[in-house]
Amino acid sequence: MTPDLSVRIGPLTLKNPVIAASGCFGYGVEYAGMVDLSLLGGVAVKGLFLAPREGHPPERIVETPAGMLNAIGLQGIGVHRFISEKLPELRERRATVIVNICGSTLEEYVELARILSDAEGVAALELNISCPNIKEGGITFGCSLTGTYDVVSAVKKVTSLPVIPKLTPNVTDVASFARAAAEAGADAVSLVNTFLAMAIDVETRRPKLSNIVGGLSGPAIRPIAVRMVYQCRRSVKIPIVGMGGIASARDALEFMIAGADAVQVGTASFVDPFIWTKLIDGIGDYLRRHDVARVRDLTGTIDTAAREKEWISS
Amino acid sequence: MTPDLSVRIGPLTLKNPVIAASGCFGYGVEYAGMVDLSLLGGVAVKGLFLAPREGHPPERIVETPAGMLNAIGLQGIGVHRFISEKLPELRERRATVIVNICGSTLEEYVELARILSDAEGVAALELNISCPNIKEGGITFGCSLTGTYDVVSAVKKVTSLPVIPKLTPNVTDVASFARAAAEAGADAVSLVNTFLAMAIDVETRRPKLSNIVGGLSGPAIRPIAVRMVYQCRRSVKIPIVGMGGIASARDALEFMIAGADAVQVGTASFVDPFIWTKLIDGIGDYLRRHDVARVRDLTGTIDTAAREKEWISS
Amino acid sequence: MGSVLKPGPEGILTPMPVDVEARVIRNTRLSSDYNVLALAAPDIAAAAAPGQFVMVKPGRGCTPLLRRPFSVFEVLRTNGRADGLTLLSKRVGVTTEMLFEAVEGDVVSCLGPLGRPYTAVDPPVEAWMVAGGVGLAPFAALAELLRARGTSVTLFYGARTSGELFYLDWFRDRGVRLALATEDGSLGDRGRVTLPLERALQRAAAREVMVYACGPEPMLEAVARMAASYRRRSEVSVERVMGCGLGGCYSCVVPVRDGPNGHHYVRSCLGGPVFAGDDIAWDAH
């Protein structure tokens, strides 16, 4: 039996649930020589504003226990250069491109959505309303229920592409944001973006990042992210793209069992840039081993009933 | 020069800033034979309700990357047995006892505070309004600004002991909770309690904890906790007791530089039950090395100005 | 740290634990999953009683973060002086993987001895040790202690297959009778270790017997119930996930009987890991 790895994110069907996370895979083209982009479920490209952006000065990252902080500040080439310089190669490589968009204003999100809807080769829009590293815009939408609702419904009005708001974990009740997104017509939600965090060099008493604070990602946050996916799953019916610290097929499956329809992988792909086939194959092996025909049948199958006792001669 | 390690938490002076975190050091007496309790800045004992509690069935903990989840469910002997069975030994060992109290209702907090104010040998009350593992009470106060305000001011009315509400990190804006606590008359705040999180065994698809969700602690959360202390420091003037993943003197200093007046250590003391003198000595060494006379002079001294360039022949 | 005796809060005398950076003296692989690791830890070895455990952490760093509990398997002696101990380890995760891969000279952080040991019996009481799989671990040390007292010792020992029954000659050499069971029938009874145990209980008639058990919890329950139904005392060593091993975290609880139907949770790192079989509220969860 060859298990069916395809999953549906609203109107979009992905050939498997494994997506490269935004900001952790450049524009995808950087990896085109190393990784067959067409094998991935999707490629979420680095967050784009309308205009190019320089980002923050170094230091931009620092390692922390089982994680890392980043404050890149969304350095990027802007949407126009993306469309002219990167998208053609992504198309040629048959990547399923999810464009992560960032705005300082609601109008900027709308304008980005409009422009990208006219471009060829964009599969979906991920709305970055959750970047903790920049002052203006973005996360102010992501930390307000009405902000989230407004930006999603405004974008939905101007595009027929699937719209996936990306939720921040830096809130008291993430499920309420998933609900706001769903009510506004989001095709799916993705979560989590990074946790606002910081590290200080005690010898100099200076923050280790130029931006003082940054976003925590990596295995350290996985248990919190899994919990958030689980809460959202019990709260909304739309698809969920789960992420946060996934580093193995088992981790990906954990998110799916908690309630994710697909997953994204960021930090772990820095450590192992060839992780993609390992994840996809590992998921396939699991399905075969557990006699599950379709990966989508795993979503939300967590068994919260009492454990039974088993006796094996361990 | 022998640096002055004493710190002040409101009206209370601790001989040094290193406190054993609540729930991670039993009632203190368990360690009395191994650790000289009088050398610690303080001992925060396991969270107490009025009545004894059985807590959750196993499994109660699970290790995660650089951290652990717990859902103990506040098993405990209740305040009366604590006073009669544990407090005398703690007094005899000259421990500075901080009693962590939990209530299902506001009245329970008040009653606990009243009872403990009459007991001999209690140095301060830490209000656990942030335990993520139990359904009733506690965290519902900690996740509501008015709840926080109300419970702190109600407790303040009935006790002359220093009152230290312990804040949950599972909120959008922790500093607003520190402000609510300060306005209600809190003598200090402590933070962070654990992050609500979960882990799933993918082979059985069951949650690894009997309680399904639990609280994440340990080094994994440190960068988030440091950020929260930093934010609170810029928002309130009352003392801050910082914690979350401290495992070395350097980590403790990081919290102090971010804004903490004292620190607590939980998870790391499971790994190294003899950590206390290492932390205290390490802080002393740092002060000597940096020619700082008093540890309290470190609090909040983070230097957020631009870095200078240095050239050393590395 | 000396070896001061202190009353454990859960009501038992234990020597003060010490924390030792123990060098690996030898690592013997018994199979593709089992190994015996010899560690230089004289202070712990000298103080440990059979059934006690150590909290172990190989390597620095966060993987693993927490220590893990292991029974003291053998106490090693040079010229009669305890100077090392061994751990019998089964590879199931990150720590046991590292113990399996350890090489001479590596350092393993070792905190102990901890917990409540088995109660050794003297003749004419016979000692019946019931081990399931890696549950053999406390019984090498216990057998030595009992044999030194002249007590008659039988080991009931079950595993999946004969290749996972270890140290048989070691026990035979020390005059321990063996009653074996394998799930695949490759050695001894086909089935579970309770099979030869029950047969022996049926035949033991008036002999005084103390049953010691260590293994998976359903086995412990079956053994404890069986011993009780034949009116024999039993002591079982429970296996709980332990965060600290010292009574600090309350992770390691087992339900202990409280009157006929009630129970309360007792920390097995202090009140155990060895409990009287009758004390545990087997139905509680």
Place this chain on the structure above:
Amino acid sequence: MGSVLKPGPEGILTPMPVDVEARVIRNTRLSSDYNVLALAAPDIAAAAAPGQFVMVKPGRGCTPLLRRPFSVFEVLRTNGRADGLTLLSKRVGVTTEMLFEAVEGDVVSCLGPLGRPYTAVDPPVEAWMVAGGVGLAPFAALAELLRARGTSVTLFYGARTSGELFYLDWFRDRGVRLALATEDGSLGDRGRVTLPLERALQRAAAREVMVYACGPEPMLEAVARMAASYRRRSEVSVERVMGCGLGGCYSCVVPVRDGPNGHHYVRSCLGGPVFAGDDIAWDAH
């Protein structure tokens, strides 16, 4: 993975990197902080050009979590075939500590070769390599390449003290001229390596010289400015914290000149680590 050439997005041709679980062949400690680690990684060794780097991770687990960048120090050859490489490592943190402690047979995960190498010059242009401390790392391989082309090579090499000047005979044996400096004056000039460099530039008059530099950033800046003021070309290898080494994360940027006053950030893992000294906007941060 083959060694297909691809155009790097930051505009340079690099061979496809491969990920190798490289065995430690040998670990030579040079001092209490420096070591040279020999790794079996034929595919990387065969493809690497001087100035390129590898992303390294010793051990499994989360400490360290991320790989770290290291220059390819020497390329090891057996019968003329590249089959290994060495890293010159200075102990500053968790990864370098593990590299310092590594023993034969350990495995180090090694991804490379990565980045833009130095541009080798041919006679009559002379090559002046300027190294500060562990900044020596790219220059063994570069010296070999240059000497093979018959290029005259001088190494300006500075450190805190003479005990931290390594491989001097190695370079002498290959016909490399040495100009040394130590901050404590224990060998060569007392002071910084820019001292002998400036003296040489003053005397070099009409000779054609390419200056290569690697070391702490303020040194790179000083060297680049000095070379420019004497109208010599320079190439510097910058040292940035790198999350991925592949262009994925944008952590490793350096400010590159954009007209007279402007600059933009370029990822040093793709556009570097070697940059023309003139290209970097030294004032930008």
